[in-house]
Amino acid sequence: MKILIVEDEQNLRENITTYLNSDGNVCESSADLGNAIEKLEDYAYDCVLLDLGLPDGEGFKVLNFLKEQRRDEAVLIISAKNGLEDKIKGLNTGADDYLIKPFHLAELKARIEAVFRRKAANSNNNLVFNEITINLQGRTVEINGNPIILTRKEYDMLLYFIANKGKVISKNAIATHLWGDEMDMNDNFYFLYTHIKNLRKKMLDADCTDYLKSIYGIGYKFLSE
Amino acid sequence: MKLSAHYNRSNIIITVSVLLVGAVIYYFAINYIIQRQLDRDLTEEMEEIVSYIGSRHKFPVQLDIDQEDVSFNETNQSNFKTVYFNAPFRKSIKKDSDDDNNGRAVETLVHVNGKSYLMTIVISRESTEYLVQVIATITLILMVGLFLVLLLTNRYVSHDLWKPFFYLLQQLKAFSVSDHTNFSYSKTNVDEFNELEAAVLLMSSRVRKDYRTLKQFTENASHEMMTPLSVITSKLDILIQDDSLNPEHYKQLQDIYGATNKLSRLNQSLLLLVKIENNLIGETELLELDQLVLEKSEQFQELITSKHITVTTAIAQKTVTASGQLLDILFNNLFSNAIRHNIDSGVINISLTDEGFLIQNTGSLHPLNEEELFERFLKGKNSEGAGLGLAIVKSICNVYNWEVSYSFISSLHTFQILFAPGKV
Numbered sequence: 001m002k003i004l005i006v007e008d009e010q011n012l013r014e015n016i017t018t019y020l021n022s023d024g025n026v027c028e029s030s031a032d033l034g035n036a037i038e039k040l041e042d043y044a045y046d047c048v049l050l051d052l053g054l055p056d057g058e059g060f061k062v063l064n065f066l067k068e069q070r071r072d073e074a075v076l077i078i079s080a081k082n083g084l085e086d087k088i089k090g091l092n093t094g095a096d097d098y099l100i101k102p103f104h105l106a107e108l109k110a111r112i113e114a115v116f117r118r119k120a121a122n123s124n125n126n127l128v129f130n131e132i133t134i135n136l137q138g139r140t141v142e143i144n145g146n147p148i149i150l151t152r153k154e155y156d157m158l159l160y161f162i163a164n165k166g167k168v169i170s171k172n173a174i175a176t177h178l179w180g181d182e183m184d185m186n187d188n189f190y191f192l193y194t195h196i197k198n199l200r201k202k203m204l205d206a207d208c209t210d211y212l213k214s215i216y217g218i219g220y221k222f223l224s225e
Numbered sequence: 226m227k228l229s230a231h232y233n234r235s236n237i238i239i240t241v242s243v244l245l246v247g248a249v250i251y252y253f254a255i256n257y258i259i260q261r262q263l264d265r266d267l268t269e270e271m272e273e274i275v276s277y278i279g280s281r282h283k284f285p286v287q288l289d290i291d292q293e294d295v296s297f298n299e300t301n302q303s304n305f306k307t308v309y310f311n312a313p314f315r316k317s318i319k320k321d322s323d324d325d326n327n328g329r330a331v332e333t334l335v336h337v338n339g340k341s342y343l344m345t346i347v348i349s350r351e352s353t354e355y356l357v358q359v360i361a362t363i364t365l366i367l368m369v370g371l372f373l374v375l376l377l378t379n380r381y382v383s384h385d386l387w388k389p390f391f392y393l394l395q396q397l398k399a400f401s402v403s404d405h406t407n408f409s410y411s412k413t414n415v416d417e418f419n420e421l422e423a424a425v426l427l428m429s430s431r432v433r434k435d436y437r438t439l440k441q442f443t444e445n446a447s448h449e450m451m452t453p454l455s456v457i458t459s460k461l462d463i464l465i466q467d468d469s470l471n472p473e474h475y476k477q478l479q480d481i482y483g484a485t486n487k488l489s490r491l492n493q494s495l496l497l498l499v500k501i502e503n504n505l506i507g508e509t510e511l512l513e514l515d516q517l518v519l520e521k522s523e524q525f526q527e528l529i530t531s532k533h534i535t536v537t538t539a540i541a542q543k544t545v546t547a548s549g550q551l552l553d554i555l556f557n558n559l560f561s562n563a564i565r566h567n568i569d570s571g572v573i574n575i576s577l578t579d580e581g582f583l584i585q586n587t588g589s590l591h592p593l594n595e596e597e598l599f600e601r602f603l604k605g606k607n608s609e610g611a612g613l614g615l616a617i618v619k620s621i622c623n624v625y626n627w628e629v630s631y632s633f634i635s636s637l638h639t640f641q642i643l644f645a646p647g648k649v
Contacts, residue, residue: 009452015459022466080451082493083500084550102455102489105462168465172482191527217475218465218482 001116002044005029006036006062007051007078016049019105020112023166033057037065045073046119047112050095052079052086063093074119076111078103104173110163129162131208143206153178154199161212166224168215196220229383233376240375244368248361255360259353260329264309267331270346271307278337294328294347302341305334314349327351389413393422400429402436403502444499447492454489461485494613497554498601501620512552514543518577521556528564532571539576545644547625555621558614559584559640566638574637581644585637592633599629 003020007013008031017027028045030036033056040048040062048066052059059077066073077090080101087098096115099108117127117136127134133142139155141148150158160177161169171189178195200212213221270293277285284297294315314328330347389411396408408426413419461482465475518540522529529536545552563573563586571587599619602612618640622629628646632639 009456011456012452012459015456015463018463019459080448080455082496083505101451102458102485105459170462170465170482171479172486173462176486190531194531215465215475216472218479 001025001046001112003027003047003049003112004036004039004043004045004073005049006033006054006059007049008032008053008055009051015105016108019167020109023109031055033059033061036062040065040069040071040073044071047074047076047116049108049112050075050077052077052081052090060089060093063090063095067094072119074112074115076108076115078108104170104176106160106164106167106169106173107177109167110160110177113163114159127159127162129165132158132162132203134159134162143203143208146206148202148206150199150202151195153195154202157195157199161220161222165211165222168219168221170219172219174219229379229387232383233379236379237372237375240371241368244364244371248364248368251364252357252361255357259350259356263329263348263350263353264331267309267329267346267348270348271331271333271344274344274346275333275335278335282338284337296345297335297337297342298345300334300341300343302334302343305332305343307331307333311350312345312347314347314351327354386415389415389418389422393418393425397425402432440499440503443495447496447499450492451489454485454492457481457485458489491613494617498613498617498620501551501617501624504624509546509548511544511546512549514545514552514582515540515577517552517556518575518582521560522575525560525564528561529573532564532567532569534564534567534571534573536573536575538574539578541578543577543579543644545625551621551624555618558618562586562614562640563638572637579644582642583639585634585639587636588638590636593631593638595631598631 001024003025005013005016005027007016007029010031013029013031017029020027028039028043030039033054036048036050036054048062050059050062059079063075066075075095077087077095077098078101079086079090079098082100090098096119097111099111125135125137127136131144133145134140135142141150141155141158156178157174160174171192174196175189175192178192196212200210203212204210209223211223213223215221274285274295285295309329309331312328312330327350328347329350330345332343332345335342335344392411393408408422408429410422411418413422461478464470465478470478518538522536522538563584566588567573567586568588572585573587574583574585576583599615601616619629622642625644626646628643630641630643632641
């Protein structure tokens with residue numbers, strides 16, 4: 001996947017690049033609006049990560065530019081502004097998703113994949129990973145051709161893990177993904193253990209490889225092989 | 226005691242005492258003038274008689290119709306200074322008068338045919354006394370009249386006079402720094418009130434400006450913190466990919482994750498509070514509160530089950546016009562508090578009626594301090610939150626003029642929201 005990162009904070013830009021690149025993606029970055037539009041004029045990307053507060057203006061200009069040029073880049077806004085108005089404005093101007101800072105890189109990766117899948121509009125709406133086949137439209141999972149029944153949270157978790165395969169994901173990141181901001185799960189990872197235990201058991205019962213590895217004290221890793 | 230009453234009291238005391246002193250001075254002054262007039266009359270009379278005696282060498286004939294009483298007494302005094310004094314007037318019109326001093330007399334030495342006589346002339350003072358009485362009565366009537374007029378003026382005129390003051394006071398009582406309503410002028414022509422109004426207006430705009438600046442600062446500070454926070458989070462996300470880390474490192478990293486998470490939540494809560502107080506929360510819509518409450522209990526089902534909490538609900542249909550986003554936050558905070566501070570196998574009671582929403586939970590056996598409960602950054606000893614949850618609840622309730630209160634009823638921590646406080 002070819003991704004353009006438009007973000008003025010250098011540290012963040014580099015981290016995102018590092019995290020996304022390791023999965024075979026190609027990332028380019030711009031620190032400001034002018035540079036971003038120049039790059040977009042010259043090249044096509046699969047996905048654009050767009051910060052709204054840029055030194056030379058609001059990121060909405062990039063959205064307008066893409067809209068005028070009838071481009072089909074998927075756009076994911078990353079913003080420090082947690083306002084409903086900005087979110088609605090962004091989504092109405094052509095953004096595909098809106099992620100509020102601070103976010104976990106795993107969350108960003110999962111969102112990018114989801115946005116990209118939606119945009120790519122595969123006639124084949126299946127996500128295949130080794131013996132696991134996920135029907136994204138029907139939200140069903142098959143392992144070795146045998147359907148397994150997952151709860152909504154287990155299904156979400158599986159997609160999340162596959163999007164971040166080969167990466168260590170912190171418990172905080174998973175909890176935030178599953179329960180969102182409204183429930184502060186920080187002091188209690190008990191539910192997370194339960195859900196992961198159940199998911200793993202269901203997958204193992206269907207003769208799936210044991211991809212889920214617990215990384216002591218910090219989180220989990222979904223093996224990529 | 227009201228200022229007007231204070232003012233009235235001193236006003237009346239001063240007026241009455243001035244009037245009284247004035248009346249006394251007046252009385253003595255008139256008395257003195259009249260006495261001098263009488264004495265002049267007496268002197269005239271005396272001179273007349275002396276010249277009569279000087280020319281005729283005999284006593285004048287006593288005439289009854291004369292309003293004077295002249296008597297001569299033989300004396301061997303050769304030297305006598307003329308004196309004036311009050312004396313009884315025997316020819317008084319009022320025969321029954323027992324006043325011994327109803328006359329004015331003069332006594333002087335006259336010589337008739339080589340003999341010395343002490344001549345005493347007495348004239349009536351009754352008419353002049355009558356004059357004094359009339360003057361005193363008029364003064365008294367004036368005094369009472371003035372007193373009454375003062376009283377009435379103070380009561381009715383001062384009420385009107387103070388109107389702008391009370392108008393201003395009323396507005397001051399309703400003043401709130403976060404409010405945007407401005408003071409309205411009462412268009413008075415009293416300089417002091419105009420000055421006061423101008424000062425209040427200046428003060429309120431200054432206070433509001435300071436408050437706005439402070440809020441702006443909070444907002445900006447929180448916003449600016451979001452980017453470094455995302456840098457920390459993403460650095461951590463990258464760092465944990467390192468295979469060479471050992472469990473001890475992971476433990477440290479997990480703690481950093483926890484602290485970062487808490488910090489970003491705190492930031493978000495602060496931003497939310499500022500936004501609520503700035504009335505920046507989006508559009509309101511007609512919401513079915515009963516549905517919302519049911520959704521919430523569904524959403525928190527996992528947590529509820531894990532703590533083996535028994536939930537009883539009594540939910541009636543109720544619709545409100547509010548922002549869905551805010552109500553979501555409101556119920557999230559109330560529900561998560563009720564669960565978080567609950568005991569294992571505890572109880573949660575939820576009730577929704579037309580009047581209000583009520584959530585009760587078991588927990589600590591001691592009631593919480595109701596006064597401090599809704600303050601910012603106040604939290605229980607075992608709380609992991611930032612202490613902003615209930616402050617946010619209160620802020621949201623304030624937006625819709627709902628009233629949120631806490632009570633400890635039969636060992637249950639009870640939070641109640643009244644949708645129309647005052648009517649119940």
